[in-house]
Amino acid sequence: MTPKVSRFLRDAAPATPCLVVDVDRVAENYGRLKAAMPLARIYYAVKANPAAPILGRLVDMQSCFDAASLEEVRLCLDAGARPEDISFGNTVKKESAIQAAYAAGVRMFAFDSEPELRKLARSAPGAKVYCRILVGNVGAEWPLSKKFGCEVEMARDLMVMARDLGLDPYGISFHVGSQQTRTAAYEAAIARVAMLFTDLKDAGINLRMANLGGGYPVRYRAEVPEIDAFGAAIMGAMVEHFGNALPEILIEPGRFIVGDAGVLSAEVVLVSRKEQDDPVRWVYLDIGRFGGLAETEGEAIKYAFRTPHDGGAEGPVTIAGPTCDSTDTLYEKSNYRLPLALDCGDRVELLSTGAYVTTYASQGFNGFAPLAEHYI
Amino acid sequence: MTPKVSRFLRDAAPATPCLVVDVDRVAENYGRLKAAMPLARIYYAVKANPAAPILGRLVDMQSCFDAASLEEVRLCLDAGARPEDISFGNTVKKESAIQAAYAAGVRMFAFDSEPELRKLARSAPGAKVYCRILVGNVGAEWPLSKKFGCEVEMARDLMVMARDLGLDPYGISFHVGSQQTRTAAYEAAIARVAMLFTDLKDAGINLRMANLGGGYPVRYRAEVPEIDAFGAAIMGAMVEHFGNALPEILIEPGRFIVGDAGVLSAEVVLVSRKEQDDPVRWVYLDIGRFGGLAETEGEAIKYAFRTPHDGGAEGPVTIAGPTCDSTDTLYEKSNYRLPLALDCGDRVELLSTGAYVTTYASQGFNGFAPLAEHYI
Numbered sequence: 087m088t089p090k091v092s093r094f095l096r097d098a099a100p101a102t103p104c105l106v107v108d109v110d111r112v113a114e115n116y117g118r119l120k121a122a123m124p125l126a127r128i129y130y131a132v133k134a135n136p137a138a139p140i141l142g143r144l145v146d147m148q149s150c151f152d153a154a155s156l157e158e159v160r161l162c163l164d165a166g167a168r169p170e171d172i173s174f175g176n177t178v179k180k181e182s183a184i185q186a187a188y189a190a191g192v193r194m195f196a197f198d199s200e201p202e203l204r205k206l207a208r209s210a211p212g213a214k215v216y217c218r219i220l221v222g223n224v225g226a227e228w229p230l231s232k233k234f235g236c237e238v239e240m241a242r243d244l245m246v247m248a249r250d251l252g253l254d255p256y257g258i259s260f261h262v263g264s265q266q267t268r269t270a271a272y273e274a275a276i277a278r279v280a281m282l283f284t285d286l287k288d289a290g291i292n293l294r295m296a297n298l299g300g301g302y303p304v305r306y307r308a309e310v311p312e313i314d315a316f317g318a319a320i321m322g323a324m325v326e327h328f329g330n331a332l333p334e335i336l337i338e339p340g341r342f343i344v345g346d347a348g349v350l351s352a353e354v355v356l357v358s359r360k361e362q363d364d365p366v367r368w369v370y371l372d373i374g375r376f377g378g379l380a381e382t383e384g385e386a387i388k389y390a391f392r393t394p395h396d397g398g399a400e401g402p403v404t405i406a407g408p409t410c411d412s413t414d415t416l417y418e419k420s421n422y423r424l425p426l427a428l429d430c431g432d433r434v435e436l437l438s439t440g441a442y443v444t445t446y447a448s449q450g451f452n453g454f455a456p457l458a459e460h461y462i
Numbered sequence: 463m464t465p466k467v468s469r470f471l472r473d474a475a476p477a478t479p480c481l482v483v484d485v486d487r488v489a490e491n492y493g494r495l496k497a498a499m500p501l502a503r504i505y506y507a508v509k510a511n512p513a514a515p516i517l518g519r520l521v522d523m524q525s526c527f528d529a530a531s532l533e534e535v536r537l538c539l540d541a542g543a544r545p546e547d548i549s550f551g552n553t554v555k556k557e558s559a560i561q562a563a564y565a566a567g568v569r570m571f572a573f574d575s576e577p578e579l580r581k582l583a584r585s586a587p588g589a590k591v592y593c594r595i596l597v598g599n600v601g602a603e604w605p606l607s608k609k610f611g612c613e614v615e616m617a618r619d620l621m622v623m624a625r626d627l628g629l630d631p632y633g634i635s636f637h638v639g640s641q642q643t644r645t646a647a648y649e650a651a652i653a654r655v656a657m658l659f660t661d662l663k664d665a666g667i668n669l670r671m672a673n674l675g676g677g678y679p680v681r682y683r684a685e686v687p688e689i690d691a692f693g694a695a696i697m698g699a700m701v702e703h704f705g706n707a708l709p710e711i712l713i714e715p716g717r718f719i720v721g722d723a724g725v726l727s728a729e730v731v732l733v734s735r736k737e738q739d740d741p742v743r744w745v746y747l748d749i750g751r752f753g754g755l756a757e758t759e760g761e762a763i764k765y766a767f768r769t770p771h772d773g774g775a776e777g778p779v780t781i782a783g784p785t786c787d788s789t790d791t792l793y794e795k796s797n798y799r800l801p802l803a804l805d806c807g808d809r810v811e812l813l814s815t816g817a818y819v820t821t822y823a824s825q826g827f828n829g830f831a832p833l834a835e836h837y838i
Contacts, residue, residue: 133786133828154786157829176786176828178732178746181806199734201806220736230788233744237737356554358575360596361613368609370554376822380752383759383789410509410530410552412606413759430557430577444825446752449832451821452509452552453533 087392087437091349094462095435102353102433103373104458107135107440109143111347116147119302119339122317126335129173131300132158134340134441135348139461141165144343152300152338156183159192169193173297175259175338177202177218177234184209196259196297198236203244207251214256215248216297217241219282221275226263226301228386235260238278242285249291257295257333258282264341265387266301267310269319276320280327296324297336304345304438307388313342341441348440350378350389350457354432355408366402369424371434374407374414378457379436380446382416387442392435395425409452463768463813467725470838471811478729478809479749480834483511483816485519487723492523495678495715498693502711505549507676508534510716510817511724515837517541520719528676528714532559535568545569549673551635551714553578553594553610560585572635572673574612579620583627590632591624592673593617595658597651602639602677604762611636614654618661625667633671633709634658640717641763642677643686645695652696656703672700673712680721680814683764689718717817724816726754726765726833730808731784742778745800747810750783750790754833755812756822758792763818768811771801785828 088108095106119128129152130144136158141151142165150171151162156179162172169191174184177198184195188210195210197203198218206215220235236244241258248255258279262271276296283293298320303310324332356370373379381387400423407414428434447456464484471482495504505528506520512534517527518541526547527538532555538548545567550560553574560571564586571586573579574594582591596611612620617634624631634655638647652672659669674696679686700708732746749755757763776799783790804810823832 136826136829153829155784155829157826157831161829176784178782178784180729180731180748199732201734202732205806231791231794232736233782233788233791234786235736236734240735240737243738353556355556356575356577358577358612359616360608360611361616362619372556376756380824406554406609408531408552408554410610412609415607415609418607430581445827445829446824448756448822449820449825450512450533453512453529453531453537453821455533456825 087349087435090462094460095349095351100351100460101458102351103377104460105348105350105439105444106460106462107137107140107344107348109139109347109461112140112344113143113147115343115347116144116149118313119342122313123321123337125321125332126298126337129336129338130343131338131340132162133445135344135444136161137444137459137461138165140344141167156186159187159190163190179205181205181209188213194256197244198234200244200247203248203251203253207253211252212254214254216257216259216295217244218259218261219278221260221262221278222271223263225268225271226266228264228381230261230263238282242282245286245291245293246289255291255293257293257297259297259299261299262301264301265303267303269311269316272298272320273323276323276327283333293333295334295336297338300338300340300342302339302342304341304441306438307390344440346438346440348438348443350436350439350443352434352436354428354430354434356430357428366404369403369405369428370408371405372408373457374409374416376409376411376414376448376451377407377454378443378447379407379416381442385417385420388417388420389436389439391424392437393425393428394432395427398425398427400424401426408454463725463811466838470836471725471727476727476836477834478727479753480836481724481726481815481820482836482838483513483516483720483724485515485723485837488516488720489519489523491719491723492520492525494689495718498689499697499713501697501708502674502713505712505714506719507714507716508538509821511720511820512537513820513835513837514541516720517543532562535563535566539566555581557581557585564589570632573620574610576620576623579624579627579629583629587628588630590630592633592635592671593620594635594637595654597636597638597654598647599639601644601647602642604640604757606637606639614658618658621662621667621669622665631667631669633669633673635673635675637675638677640677641679643679645692648674648696649699652699652703659709669709671710671712673714676714676716676718678715678718680717680817682814683766720816722814722816724814724819726812726815726819728810728812730804730806730810732806733804742780745779745781745804746784747781748784749833750785750792752785752787752790752824752827753783753830754819754823755783755792757818761793761796764793764796765812765815767800768813769801769804770808771803774801774803776800777802784830787828
């Protein structure tokens with residue numbers, strides 16, 4: 087928690103639940119990543135947190151943007167981004183969305199299938215396109231499935247087809263999974279991309295771009311590698327496979343840029359036991375999985391807690407949200423412990439909650455209003 | 463799909479994704495349940511779908527209401543419900559919410575712990591209170607955890623305490639899990655409730671109410687028992703355990719009342735394969751888990767699909783939503799098959815989607831607007 091967030095929570099005591107984001111920290115994180123990977127162009131993954139103050143600050147720092155939808159493209163433009171700095175990174179788009187983004191000046195699009203490529207040829211003629219390939223996600227705390235990307239052989243054929251359809255076959259992308267804590271996943275993926283570059287050169291196509299996706303980890307409960315070491319390992323793999331002929335390098339960080347800039351302030355609604363001698367207390371907060379903490383599904387992302395009683399004796403807890411849905415339980419198996427003195431009405435903070443929280447919030451499940459947000 | 467919904471979709475062709483609910487069907491379902499369990503008072507579980515046209519129609523039919531939050535209490539009052547017909551059924555409430563509901567005239571509250579009971583004694587003096595106990599959920603497609611309810615021994619002690627704190631120890635509730643397809647779960651739970659009635663009578667407390675919760679199933683892909691047989695089995699268990707001295711019986715149906723009254727209309731955004739010869743196609747819709755279909759988590763609720771190509775040759779599919787989150791995949795392991803002719807731009811319908819869809823929708827994940835709703 088940055089001193090600015092801490093002061094704001096103390097002085098303003100905003101109604102809970104709410105997210106407080108230190109926008110200066112966002113800028114610092116951008117700077118740290120830029121320093122760790124100076125050759126890479128940063129496309130901020132807008133879906134991580136599309137708030138206008140964040141997008142505005144990143145525009146000031148000359149960031150580019152990775153948009154998941156036409157609506158996100160518009161948010162970037164509204165924040166002052168130039169259309170040529172926006173990549174429409176969802177490989178699954180309505181053709182009407184492609185048309186509208188193209189009309190707004192967007193010229194870079196992702197795809198991973200022939201039908202999508204044909205939509206792009208019709209509705210974004212001449213645009214730069216990049217194909218997403220499937221890669222391993224071992225080491226990621228929020229791994230991805232096969233939902234996005236195609237096999238390498240298909241990617242090769244599709245890039246040839248892209249040229250034949252009048253598009254600009256620009257590059258290859260992959261994603262190693264979010265909150266990826268190992269560099270080996272990047273190294274293996276980069277090797278596949280390099281092979282594709284070679285294969286396609288033989289077919290007369292000179293790819294110019296490698297999009298390394300996102301996944302750079304944030305510290306929650308456990309330590310994660312430093313971004314400098316991460317960046318060095320990734321750039322080492324690029325040099326190993328591409329030598330002096332490095333392509334343009336794009337990265338799409340989301341969590342890394344905004345995650346630790348945000349703190350969620352919540353209230354304890356109830357602390358109870360299921361039977362008299364049960365050692366485990368149930369702690370119910372006024373925010374849960376449907377109020378924004380969607381990434382606690384399967385207890386994947388393990389947020390760290392601060393309470394007013396930290397330092398006192400602790401005991402095991404199950405932590406749950408406020409709705410009548412019992413899947414709205416955050417942590418039951420992850421060995422969370424909280425102070426025995428914790429009680430109804432206490433305010434607690436969940437750290438590093440700046441990413442993938444606000445927009446997930448349900449519009450009103452069980453009647454609860456969406457999460458309030460403060461950008462300072 | 464009712465003829466009215468079918469006509470509306472054909473004639474109005476509303477923009478996708480949207481939910482269309484036949485409010486007459488809601489009324490029919492209420493009537494069917496009333497007929498199947500004539501001795502029970504129906505408390506509609508507002509969280510299943512809190513839309514004003516639904517609440518208004520149920521007020522007209524003299525339904526009572528089970529509210530999960532102060533906001534839901536207000537929705538019921540706004541729809542014309544009398545405060546004495548509202549039960550504040552969440553066992554986890556902010557004390558400020560209890561105060562406000564009590565001030566609005568609500569006099570029935572659930573609880574399952576001592577701290578909650580003390581809140582009620584302070585902020586809802588004299589109110590009818592009922593304690594929720596833990597029971598088995600075997601047979602439920604959307605089972606509940608231990609999040610709500612306490613062990614029977616604790617319930618006994620808490621009801622004695624309720625009397626001593628000046629509250630009205632009214633009854634006992636349980637929940638067998640949502641989309642419960644077996645009556646055995648009710649029968650076992652009713653036996654426990656009857657034992658508690660006897661135990662507490664010995665302590666000088668005459669409980670007057672048994673709240674059997676919800677869980678009554680709706681037909682999705684698989685057949686479910688008819689509600690008449692269900693009601694008869696449940697009432698049989700009540701008579702077996704209580705004889706002629708039947709208590710007031712409350713039930714809290716949500717899904718049963720609104721589930722099959724709703725149809726979700728969606729558009730196919732993309733149909734693709736991950737490699738050339740892959741037999742499995744990926745079908746991407748413009749709605750997914752974060753657009754309202756939260757109950758597809760773990761592929762728990764398996765909605766039935768209608769497409770314009772039904773009757774033609776089919777093949778295996780994975781069905782996914784439109785966001786860049788790969789957990790936004792609906793069905794990968796449930797052996798869904800869809801027509802081979804299905805293509806981008808086709809409209810499809812998801813049947814029996816009237817419950818637990820609209821309010822779950824995220825307020826804007828990946829920039830997508832919440833689900834549109836039409837009540838006809």
